[in-house]
Amino acid sequence: MQKNRSKNETKRKQILVAATELFTEKGYAATSMDLIAKQADVSKQTVYSHFGSKDDLFAAAIEQKCDSYRMLDFSLEDFSDINVTLLEVAKRFFTMLTAKETLAVHKICAYECKSYPQLSELFYQAGPERLTNEVAHLMAMLDEKGALSVANPHHAAVQFLTMLKGEAWLRIEFNTKKQLTPEEIDDYICATVAMFIRAYAPH
């Protein structure tokens, strides 16, 4: 029985991995159950016996991805130099944001938010909301230490994070022919951190 159970879990995992990859890569409609079964190296019936329907499998795949975002930790230790601190946060944020996988989940949640409101809600909470709260917390701390003068930490966090996306993120989102070079991106991020610090410099 334990052996069967183990085998079940293995196949279930294979299916989930294949489904996640295909859904995020090709989208919901363009991904067929046949293809998922083939890629997971199981029969289609096995897919159905594990997940019931295409809708349920889709939900399971995206939910799992959202859960994985909860693990990410942006907490810092070093607060001696505000410029260094914010630059580090900015770069971590940008790297995470532009990861191929993150972008794919972002897109599919935004696109399917009418059909699957619970999924987009989940993504929003695990991604943007959680991050904003973390950064708002950081802003409040910097205000308390006198490193910055932030009357509204939440506003500041939103401003900081949205600005960082910048042109680079938009170009990736729309897959434009021209893409920014790492140097251009770095320039922009540095300039933006500096601009943010100027705006919230203590009096």
Add this chain to the structure above:
Amino acid sequence: MQKNRSKNETKRKQILVAATELFTEKGYAATSMDLIAKQADVSKQTVYSHFGSKDDLFAAAIEQKCDSYRMLDFSLEDFSDINVTLLEVAKRFFTMLTAKETLAVHKICAYECKSYPQLSELFYQAGPERLTNEVAHLMAMLDEKGALSVANPHHAAVQFLTMLKGEAWLRIEFNTKKQLTPEEIDDYICATVAMFIRAYAPH
């Protein structure tokens, strides 16, 4: 012949209107040619004789939408008060950005950018790129007049526009249950314009 031609154009337009509405509303895959024909009040064969295939009709619909964005004009006349000027630009931008239709085209272009790269490119140029250039031009002018001190107008424009999207836009994009009230949005926009002016205040 002129009469026939006229009739053609009328039906063609009906089809295009119906297709645009359905594609942007329901997405590419979920929109069937039968439904388009029904909503346009013509037969399916008429749809095909006018547009050849679903792909071509989709491209025609989105291209037309992108073209319509080129018409939008953000130019201003009054530059006496920098705060008033930027606030006006900010509000116009935000209103346009969160219009249901704009958002729908944005989403579908981002989602289908792998299958239809020419469409997302078109949208990017007609939307984000054009707007950024206009605002960059404005920033350069404000710098020249001494109202602001902007070393890099393009960076400043990107920062200004991306910041304005803020939490409100993300919540609309993901259709979260909680949405920001007009008052909250107004607060954020005012605070953000003020923050921007602080960051680029002349020495």
Add this chain to the structure above:
DNA sequence: GTCTATATACAGATAGAC
């Protein structure tokens, strides 16, 4: 040029053997 009717393909989901 426009319609009704049809061909063809493929998707999601199920039946039944092992």
Add this chain to the structure above:
DNA sequence: GTCTATCTGTATATAGAC
């Protein structure tokens, strides 16, 4: 629990009458 084979609906696209 897993497989092969099949059912059923629906989508794109086309044929042929008017």
